[in-house]
Amino acid sequence: VIALKTSSSALLPFLAKLEGYGRLPAEDREALLQLPHSQRTLSRSGHILREGESATTCCVILDGYACRHKILPNGSRQILSVHMKGDGVDLQNAFIPVPDYNLQTLTAAEVALIPVAAIAEIMASRPAIARAFFIEMLLDAAIQREWTVNVGRRDARTRIAHFLCELGVRCETAHTGERMRYPFPITQEHVADVTGLTPVHVNRVFQSLRADDLLATGDRTLVVKDWPALAAAGAFRSDYLNPVRGMG
Amino acid sequence: VIALKTSSSALLPFLAKLEGYGRLPAEDREALLQLPHSQRTLSRSGHILREGESATTCCVILDGYACRHKILPNGSRQILSVHMKGDGVDLQNAFIPVPDYNLQTLTAAEVALIPVAAIAEIMASRPAIARAFFIEMLLDAAIQREWTVNVGRRDARTRIAHFLCELGVRCETAHTGERMRYPFPITQEHVADVTGLTPVHVNRVFQSLRADDLLATGDRTLVVKDWPALAAAGAFRSDYLNPVRGMG
DNA sequence: CGAACTTTTGACAAGCATCAACACGTGTGG
């Protein structure tokens, strides 16, 4: 028996994230990495997918940040989720090809686009991968719930601190940074659209957080100077980010 | 060949909802209705599942209203979703057994509890049902996104009108009412926890909506007196409630 | 070096929260 060697593939970050939900059989790992895909380099604010358009691919983020968002009739925007290296953003396109949201980069980014048919096929033939995709979507839903709480029931300072804590923990998981120091090429206007606030008010909260020595910004990096204090300010508990907690 | 006859089963409302995503093979319909389950009658504010507890069943609503919600350290509550007849609320328990939210009835309710093992089994053996479960979860996620927009970027009047429109359309789909007249045994405090407002302010908005002749309440029923006007007041577009739009 | 974007500042307004009290209806137990 010749052992399957793990190929070098652009999809490695995706595999790494999925294996966080439980180890995959070697053949499944290989099949995942061999999924047909086209790689694309996008500039800041590049559109990946528009609301109401039919999607033929699923998007995996390889580098940079992207987001889901909706634009309202009055012109205001709500960012629904932020995505980073390894995130499978669009797996649901295999089941519901017309999205209810826009998908756009927040920064320059690398993405891989996998045909929906290939996603459907690998899920049908490999139960362990289907399960991993499932959990990826369910984690996404858990984050969406927490964001609903965030904008619904927390004040501006708490909202922003919570968002920054979440981003830190997720960067750590994705190996793109540490929770106390991670890439932050995101504007305060983006943070405003995440938190349902105005850019002006976000700016004032940032100043307050800096004045209290909770964090520092600059050089497109966010540095948390006092994690416990920032987590407390954000009423942040990371439980919801661990889908497999409580499992053997 | 003897045709399979559709059994009478408490799970009929669940089947009806799933068939809205596409017709199921007769054998799958039968298998779904024959899923093992225990039926329970709950009083108002009855707990179905608590955050952090391990779930051994998935909950299907047969009658009444239930909701997901989280309670914050400061005591305030955010309702994350409202569920009604036919909704499979908890299918994800088959993959992630420890929920990040509480599940509680808003009114007296009938529910069916299906063991997670039975859910996993029927998904593994019947692809059409697995697909329907998938779409059920993805529709749930689409609604969650819309709620994030609702609390993030709409003012109080718009938020409440939007919620009432959504409930009407969903009642119509679930055959528990019409969009212009549906059961509403829900308190203004519940609406406040849905919309991230205070009960006092919800009360004032209701008065304003009644004064403008958009709706009437009473007898535990909500009557929309002018649907186009209410939909406009809520900036409501029902697209996100139709997961299979754009499909053959 | 200049244009476009992002951050920052200040004055002012508005929407919603807070607090407290009262009215209303409904179900329940004496």
Added chain:
DNA sequence: CCACACGTGTTGATGCTTGTCAAAAGTTCG
């Protein structure tokens, strides 16, 4: 059957958080 208690809805006064508008200062990139 009435009395009462509790949950729900309603009202008013007041204040704070956040939004709005406008402009200036700082930054990045071609």
